[in-house]
Amino acid sequence: MADPGIHGGDDVDHRQDSGNRRLYNPYQDLQIPYRTLYDLPTSPEFLFQEESLAQRRSWGENLTYYTGIGYLSGSVAGASLGLRRALRSAEPGDTLKIRINRILNSCGQDGRRIGNRVGVIGLMYAGLESGMVAARDTDDWVNSVLAGLGTGALFRAANGPRSAAIAGAIGGLMVGAAVAGKQVLKRYVPI
Template identity: 65%
Template structure:
């Protein structure tokens, strides 16, 4: 039986440079990092809010009041954490794409430098010391994440 669809199975590109590139574009990067970090923050904040809502139970509370406390607390904390991490993801994606465009290479140093600058920019309004500490923390966190990803690729057969 003949197939009616004769398109090639691989994606087609207009330019050869696009086909050789093994990386997401800056727009895809922006969407991916912002969305993933917002989702992680919302889930983590919701879980933290759930725990604080349960801790705030009082002896005479009805079931309705307890449920309301838990929902309000988890919703508020999830929103706050999601927004904070979403902004951090947005800054990181922009920094990483900018550093990659300036250096014209794609390596681990781009990611670590983006983490460093993201932490510094995020905390810049609180002063130089806070920005320096946050930059160091951001660089270390990204370095650990990149190293862990490379170790996973190397040692875990998937």
Template identity: 80%
Template sequence: MADPRIFGGGDDADRREQPGRRLYNPYHDLHVPSRTLYDLPTAPEFLFQEEAVAQRRSWGENLTFYTGVGYLSGAVAGAAVGLRRASAAAEPGDSLKIRVNRVLNSCGQEGRRIGNRVGVIGLLYAGLESGMVAVRDSDDWVNSVVAGLGTGVLFKAANGPRSAAVAGAIGGLMVGAAVAAKQIVKRHVPI
């Protein structure tokens, strides 16, 4: 049988107890404290200085963000509506397979329908807000409220001027309330 000390088969305690032997530490000569290795910066890092100066997403990022968030949230809400409708339409004599099929069909249909609508609203809002920022060359609450108003008007424009005006007012009020709530949260909630 081979000597376990040659092939490393012994315990670590056996190796530490032997005088004149020490464990190999590959980081011994670096002289870097471990705290600086793992203390990562919390601020974002930018490749170009122009990106660091801008405190806002670009129009393309805005478009992608609002459209994606709108579609996903609308799809989840639509799936919940579809689940409620499918459970209400269940009949006592249905088999489990029929019930599952009804739930999946209803959730998919309502999720697509509502997700597409809310995604289009997000697309319109992002485009109008980015356009307002480009035209006014400032980024403030006015851009958001006007974009919400314009989104409501454009989304319901096919239903007539009265419906478009009501939807525009609702959109402007909703965005205004969201901007006001964001300011209140920024002021009173330490993050």
């Protein structure tokens, strides 16, 4: 917070420096209401009362968040895999331009491919989780686990029922582990 003596107001600054001279304060006589300018509320402000009662993101925010996080993390992981692949495929006679071109092409191709996949998984998960919240009219861990199960099954549904069942089980277990880990962090890690 700003020093009250700097902005004038009710507090008059009579501080002195080491030479026993009074320090000059250009804001002393302006009577600026600094407290109303700098003491801002720390809680979010809502336009409607119903928004303040909800303790979770809306379906649109949820959709944007999971899709964006999925695409970004998938792109970074894909780019790192592409970098590894490009460095392995380097030949001894390549020039620096060819090596840089190979690295950029490989990072871009793998980053885009994996980023799109993980972004679509995030999109499906967000849609299924928001649908489960709307259908069950409750927001608990069951919605998240069922959304993970449904996302895995839906993502691999084109490969057959066995692949969809295995992917659904993996998705449900991954989300269940994430929900359990979040609860452990909330309980034992002071934030």
